[in-house]
Amino acid sequence: MDDIVKQAMAKWPRVPHCSGWLGLDARGRWWLRDEQAQALGAFASGVPGARGSRLEHEGLIAFIGRNYEVDAQGQWYFQNGPQRVYVELEAAPWVWRLHDDGRVLSHTGRAVQPSALWLDEVGHAYLLADCGFGLVHSQDVGLVAQAVEQGRWTPETLAAAQMPGRFGFVLSPQQLAGSRDGPAAADQNRSPGPR
Structure with missing residues (x-):
């Protein structure tokens, strides 16, 4: 994990997690999923537009790759500064x-x-x-x-x-978050960015 990410986590330890905003397809490509893409359906649904916009910025892709981790429940995420952005997986982590x-x-x-x-x-x-x-x-x-x-x-x-x-991984942290009760689930669906 990047040092700048560790520093942000220490500075802002209570930033809510989010899910649904980032996807990894079966060819290893990252997709940014805004609210419109999420409204069309699940990342792996095959619905046109549901994947969102493919990330192409090499620096951002490398940053995501360096800060790609898994939590204790098998949910993969990108640690974006102080915030965990859980990743929707098309096939595998x-x-x-x-x-x-x-x-x-x-x-x-x-x-x-x-x-x-x-x-x-x-x-x-x-x-x-x-x-x-x-x-x-x-x-x-x-x-x-x-x-x-x-x-x-x-x-x-x-x-x-x-x-x-x-093999202990979750394909859709967003779906899992939606099935949970309470405010923690609502926090998971917020858009990325410090609060």
Whole structure:
């Protein structure tokens, strides 16, 4: 986590969390979801416009990646200064990119060591790595096949709907926040920014 983020957290320790405002798609791209996008439906609903606007600013994307964490409930978030911005996940908390030389990198550029390969009911490939569970980028499935042929990984199967429970992550913190009672849930749906 960036030092400037740690300093902001110490200075403003009671900034409410928010959810629904940031999404991570199955290709490792970040999406900013304003109120209009959220009103159209869930991030992973497939409804046109519900994803919001794709982030393209390299500095902002790198900042999010450096400050991307998980809480004790398996909800992934971006620590934006003093505020946690919970992330809506299309498929998994990590998206892996495989390279011809055997390296595996996360969508944030982090090098990882995979330990297991999983396939869902439609053939999407997922890897369990030292930092967590993630989806293999669709462009890299050929390299997964090569790794299986070489004996590096033996695939196991599991339905996509069972993966969050099995690997301890929450796809939609916004939906989870909406199901909670009390003022804490209302705080989670506020827009990003210090209060």
